[in-house]
Each structure stands twice: as C-alpha cells, then as structure tokens.
Amino acid sequence: MKKTLVLGAGGFIGSHLVKRLKKEGQYVIGVDLKFPEFSESLADEFYLGDLRDYTFVSQVITEGIDELYQLAADMGGAGYIFVGEHDADVMHNSAQINLNVAKVASAKKVKALFYSSSACMYPEYNQLDPENPKCGENTAYPAQPDSEYGWEKLFSERLYASFSRNYDLNVKIARFHNIYGEEGAWNNGKEKAPAALCRKIALVENDGIIDVWGDGKQTRSFLYIDDCLDAVIELIRSEFSGPYNIGSEEMVSIDEFVEVIAKVAGKSVKISHIEGPTGVRGRCSDNRLISHDLGWSPKINLERGISKLYRWIESNVKVESN
Template identity: 60%
Template structure:
C-alpha cells in the first residue's frame, strides 16, 4: 500500500504511516488496502463507528498457510527447505536481494490487543524493523534445518518492490509496543511446524 517510489532502495525503504500519500501502490492489492482504510474512516467520521486501523507487515508463524501459492515468504521457504535433500537446491523468486521484515504471529496478537484496548484509531504499522534480504532469509532457514542448499534464482517470477520494512516509531509512541522475538526464533518455531506438515503429507502420499 506504500508508494512504489519509496520502496526502490532495498537498504532504505520508507514506510512510515504518513508516507502512504500521495498514493502510488505497486499493485491493486495495495489500492484495495488504501480504499478499505478510507471506507472505515468515512464510517467513523459520518456514523460514529469505533474503528482501529492496523497495517500488518508480513505476519508468519505455525498454523498459517504453508502451501498452495498464498503463503508468505517465510512459510514458502520453510516448505522448500523441508522438502529439499541436503546438498540439493532451492528456488528463489527474483534475485533474492529484495528486502523485507517479518513479524511472528504471537507478537502481532499482542500489538492488536494493545491497539484495540487503546483510544488510538490509527492507521499504525504492526511489524518488525528487523529487515533481511530474501537470500538471508533462506540462509537462516537452512541453518535451522541443518542443510546446505544451492540457491537457484528464477528472475521470471514476481519479486515485488525492492525493499519494504515496517517503521515502528508511531506504534512505540502511541502504544508502547515493539516486537521482542528475534526473526530466527520465529523461523525456528515455524520451520518445526511446517517440517512436520511436510513429513505428514509425504507419509500420506505413499500409503
């Protein structure tokens, strides 16, 4: 939902809440989010509806979608690593240099609780400021899995903007919240769950 022109530098994306306008999202998905926010704010202004608006940044964790094409990058990478033989390869969409930040689900729930119990309407970013490249994300998961995999980059696949990272200054100021779990710990928990799903699916396929 943030302007594409603010997300061209993978090392320094600008994603503060007030940077969403002038609007220029990189996809229809971003426009959908902006229109939804304006709809909620219109209801609040015209009808007194009590609303809270959170802008979520790549939430992940166990029990989430992990296959089928709708999963977030951490889940997709955990699945690919779990399915790969040690010494094999893993496909990465794009050059892997694009940067993102990812927030573990438990942290997200706490942020939402604080927002709902506050009198702050938002919009407010809910995410992590621990930014990594997709290549780094793959390295983290391989380390957790104890595997060495060759990266094969598919430049024909979509890779999104070059950089995106949550700017948490506003949520720290208004709600006193910031995530405390390192990305690697969230990935460790998520990989354990997804690896078990892969194991169960493979076992079922040979029955």
C-alpha cells in the first residue's frame, strides 16, 4: 500500500483521483479549502486548510509520502480565467501554493510529486489557426501564453523543474487539455464549455436557442476524467518526468461540440453566437510524446464521455428546478 497525498482533493480532478487511489487500495490523505461538493470524499484522512499558508503545508506534507499529487489551484473555465478580474488572485494564490509545496516536498523527501500544469501555458501565436493549432511539448518557447493563469502554470513548471535539478525532487509534470466529467463545476461561473453547454442544452426545449460565446468556429479537444486519471497515475509511477500533454486529439469546433451534446440529449438546438471570453482560437492535444513514452492514449471518445456528463448535468438541472 502506498501513502498518497492529494492536494486539491475537494476539487473536480482531485476528488475523482482520491476515489481511484482508494479503489486501488492505497492509503489516501486529502487536503483542500473545501470538501468535495457532490459526493463524500473517500480519503482516509482529509484536512481542510489553506495551502498558501506555509505552516499548514509543513503540517500536511509529512515524511514517508510515496506519491504527492499537486492539483490545488485557483482556476476555472474561459468565463473565469479570460475575463481579467481574477488575474491577481489566480497568479498569487496558485504561485503561493506551489512555492510552499515545492519547498516542503523537497525537505520532507516526498518520493514522487505530480504537478498539474495546463495547455494554457502554450504560446498564443501557435493557436491562431483553429484548424491547425500547434501544442507539441517542445513548442512552449518563446513563451507567450494568452492568460495570467497560463503564465503562472509556466512559472510553476519551471519552479518544480528547478527543485528537481537542485534538490533531487522527483517531479512529474502534465499539461492538461480541458478535462471534463461528472462532479465538476457546472453552474458557479467556473464551469468549462463541456459542463456549461450541457447545462444550456439540458435547460432548453427541443428546437430552442442556446447562447454560445464567440463565433463557434474556435476549436478545442476534451478529455474524459477516467482517461486523465489513467495517464496521471501511469506518469507518476514511470521513469519519465515530462512535461507531457494529457488530452484528447479529437478536435472539434465549439459549434460541432454543441451538435455532439444535442445528439446525446436527443434534442435539436439552434445557436445564438454572443460576445464572451473565448481564449485561444484553436487548441488540441498532441499526444505523440506521451503515447511513445508511456503507451497512453485515451479510451473514451467524445460522444461516450459527453453522454455521461450530460446525464449527470441533466439530473442536477432537474433537482434545481424542482
């Protein structure tokens, strides 16, 4: 049995990761500002507290941790990270967490540390053509992320890499590309396109109209949570350190994405394109490196994963409207 520590265990990916690690039979300690919102945490121990506080971090990262998963961050979808008003908090909060965690994890000789970076650290100039975005791991420099959230991720990647070089911290870094699934933010302003568009479609009558930010031609790829967890666990237990893209290569425009959701919902919907935060024009994971090194590739296609998310959102919408 491994002793594992999940920072951000009250969040979307962290709460799913705790369930997965428990299913494997590991001893799991969870830490977050809050408990998971949608189901009880399965962690053996769960500590509520603020990872910006160095003393708290020194208490929760103890000697003898086999695997530390650092998922805590101030984050959200386009409606949170591209609007500007959260920039200072996003940078300060997440950087402070990572500064504390890197230092204490080195001092306490954590055996392996996973850090969740984001595709948002890739330069905007390679993501201007929606049909042909470039997101190979080696395209990160010259750096030009389009959000402060992306700059903080790039800074923290470099922070962990320097602790790896100077203090032998065994660091593993992944750049997530839009991960979705049940039990994530869906109606609090932090939701990403998958949950937001499922919610809009669940709320509309057949043949009704939904609002979509931008012209709908911007592209993305979306990865289902179970595939993400497979990759994260394989990476932390591998001889490799990354950074690796963890995402899907099934690229769709946002309008095409709406069609996929409408199909699983069994509805026909019309789109009204409205102004809103749009982020990069095109983005898609490039999985060549991770599939070469780790033999990982996603198993769950977009339609299958979205139908799971849609059913979950639909049931929440029904509960809220009763």
